[in-house]
Amino acid sequence: MPRHDAADLARRLGEHAEAVCRHYLSNGRRSGNYWQVGDVRNAPGRSMFVRLRDSPKGSPGKWTDAATGEHGDLLDVIRESLGLVDFKEVADEARGFLAMPPPEQRSPSAKSPQVPTGSPEASRRLFAMSQPVLGTIVETYLRGRGITTLHGIGALRFHPRCYYRPDDHGPTETWPAMIAAVADLNGIQTGAHRTWLRPDGTGKAPVDTPRRAMGELLGHAVRFGVPGTVMAAGEGIETTLSLRCALPEMAMAAALSAAHLAAILFPPTLRRLYIIRDSDPAGDGARDALVERTMEAGIEAIVLTPRMEDFNEDLQHRGLPGLRCWIADQLTRSDRSRYLALAA
Structure with a gap:
């Protein structure tokens, strides 16, 4: 790729620096005008700083790792966080993230191979x-x-x-x-x-x-955060994200339906699963099946029950303080102090 094309991609990524960081450096968090994370490979920590806004010190997207002295731009972030080697793959990933058309040098007649619908x-x-x-x-x-x-x-x-x-x-x-x-x-x-x-x-x-x-959906999910020993799983995206508003540091997964929730696969590190219940017959069936599977796997299962039909209704009608108060007694004492304290 010509140097000016790479520079243009880096500049465009810099215009969306925070969105890039939230996606590829998800283990970090914003601190003022910077995104802090452990390293360019998305390790937890605070030694790497990514500039989010233009300043006299540099343009957005430039980063430095204080622990190693490494530095670069957001193309480097994409390469290292995804483990890519070929720069074409990095550029293609960047264009996909930015929703850009293919490069101009690509022949108009060169179409991507057809893939089965729904695959x-x-x-x-x-x-x-x-x-x-x-x-x-x-x-x-x-x-x-x-x-x-x-x-x-x-x-x-x-x-x-x-x-x-x-x-x-x-x-x-x-x-x-x-x-x-x-x-x-x-x-x-x-x-x-x-x-x-x-x-x-x-x-x-x-x-x-x-x-x-x-x-392919069975066993898989829409995932928010990296699970460790504790995570939560529910059916719908909005329901799961609603609970995440109250527990933003807890890893969560939306299985998309009751049947798929019942069949969700467990991370090997998991020791406690919070089951985000929907108050309907399908939700009850998913809860029962999932509790049985967690017991067989030696994982503790705790059911989180909403006041209304689901946690999104709770959030909209009771507000975030009301939702936090409602779920507090449903968490273990250690998770209450760990996750609700962080959310406060």
Whole structure:
């Protein structure tokens, strides 16, 4: 790639420096005008600083690791955090993140190989064609549902014109959509979930089935955070994100349906699973099946029960302080002091 093309990609990434960091350096957090993380490979810690805004000291996206002396730009972040070797892969990943068209030197007749509709590869292409959610109508939609904890949601993206085919096989339509990456325990994307939205983000699109999944879903989930010994798992994305507003440092996973929640795979480090229950017969069935599986695996299972139908209703009607108060007694004492104290 010509040097000026690489510089242009780095500059474009710098314009979205915080979104890049939240996606590729998800173990870090913002501190003033910088993103702090352990190192360029996304280790937990605070020795690496990524500049988020332009300043006399440098342009956004430039970073330095105080512990090692390493420094670079956001292209280096993408390369190191994903373990890429070929610079073409780095550039392709950057263009996908930025929702940019392919490079001009590519022949117009050189089309990507066709992949089966609904396949894992098709889901990965859809996600790569989408863009970060901050500043888009996906953010408007989530905030309208009371969900304001939006760091660490790199598994969600926005597509402005996502194809929708009605169930009656009518003409294909396009609507803006929230695209969620479904991943296995190793973080490899196996599928995608689409939520079609109104153009102003005030709710779901007025179509018969505004939510659909594609790819390989069984056992996998939309993942927020890296699980250690404790995590939470629920059905819907909005329900899971609602609980995450109260417990922002707890790793969580949305399995997308009751049946898939019952079959979700457990990380090898897991010792305690919080089951985010929906108050309906399907939710009860998923809870019972999951409790049985955790017991067989030697994992402690604790069911979190909402006051209303689900935790998103609780969040919208009771507010975040009310939600925190409601779940406090449902957590173990150690997790209450660990996670609720951090959220306060």
